[in-house]
Amino acid sequence: MWGYAVLRCPACGAQVGPDFVFCHVCGSPVRPQFPGPPPHLLYPPAYAPAPRPTRVLWGTRTKRGITATILSLILLWIPGATIVGGALLSLGSTLMFWGRHGFSLQHRRAILVAYFVLWIAALLYVIVFVAFVLTAYEAWTSGATMDRIQPATVAFVWVSTIPTELLVVALALQIRYLLPPSLRWQVWVAGLVLGALVLLATILAFQQVVSGLPNDFVRMSSVLGVLNQISIARLVEGPGFAWFAYLYYRARGAIARESAGAGEKTSTVANP
Structure with missing residues (x-):
């Protein structure tokens, strides 16, 4: 049709x-x-469904940062583990800096100051250490003995105390307002104790350096031996770092209890 x-x-x-x-x-x-x-x-449908929002506590990053800082406080004063401890400390401080929102204004200001002081201390320590390494390298290339780098070693021992003391200040500021009021007094006492132990460790390391370096030519093994002696003297700082690790542990527990019942300290984000 x-x-x-x-x-x-x-x-x-x-x-x-x-x-x-x-x-x-x-x-x-x-x-x-x-x-x-x-x-x-x-x-x-061919496209992926929209992710469901989930509620994440503001204190999550801060608690993770505190955990990393506790591990760093355990490793910082142990010879051979200082680099790992420093990396964990940088990670923990950065996480606490990112997670400062949702807490009191006093804590946010303290975290800003602590983060600035911490990186100033790290930069100063790197400068001092690089200066010492360059001096040792120059002595090695010229075939000098270890006595050649003794003044640089003494300067390294004393000047490196400054960033360590700045680190103590940063550690105290980071948890000053995270602890319950009944424990906040321990922050400054622990800071004074750790600062005194840092000074004592510096004096012990200085005495070892002044007593004489190995009568040998400058080599990598001999320079590492001197640095190891300085690290061994830093073992006396252990009780102070352990006290701060305890305070950080108590601060982490306080954040967990406070965040669990504080709805205003949450944020809505999407799952990855």
Whole structure:
């Protein structure tokens, strides 16, 4: 009739075109009606569904930063583990800096000052250490003995005390307002004790250096031996760092209890 395949109306039998939905004679539907949604909606969408929001406590980053700092306080004063302890301390302080939101204004200000002081101390220590290494390298290339680097070693022992004392200040500021009020007095006492132990360790290291360096040519092994002697003298700082590790542990527990019942300290973010 139309020059192409035709259908017949199931009601009246009239011929209808293949694209007809209703019969042009009786008006009955030509195609069967399938129950349910159209076929193109029976399959899942090709795109990924939107992620569901979840509630994350503001204190999560701070608690993780405190955990990293506790590990660093255990390693900082141990010979051979100072570099790992310093890396963990940098990580912990950065996490606490990022997670300062949601806490009191006093804590946010203290974290800003502590973060600035910490990186000033790190930069100063790197400068002092690089200066010592360059002096030792110059003595090694000239074939000098260890007596040549004794003044540089003495300067390194005393000047490196300054960034260590700045580190004590930063450690105290980071948890000053995270601890319960009944424990805050221990922060300054622990800071004074650790500062005194740092000074005592410096005096012990100075006495070892003044008593004489090995009567040998400057080599990497001899320079590392001198640095190891200085690190051994730093072992007396252990009780002070352990006290701070305890205070950080108590601060972490206080954050967990406070955040669990504080709805205003939460933020809505999307799962990755």
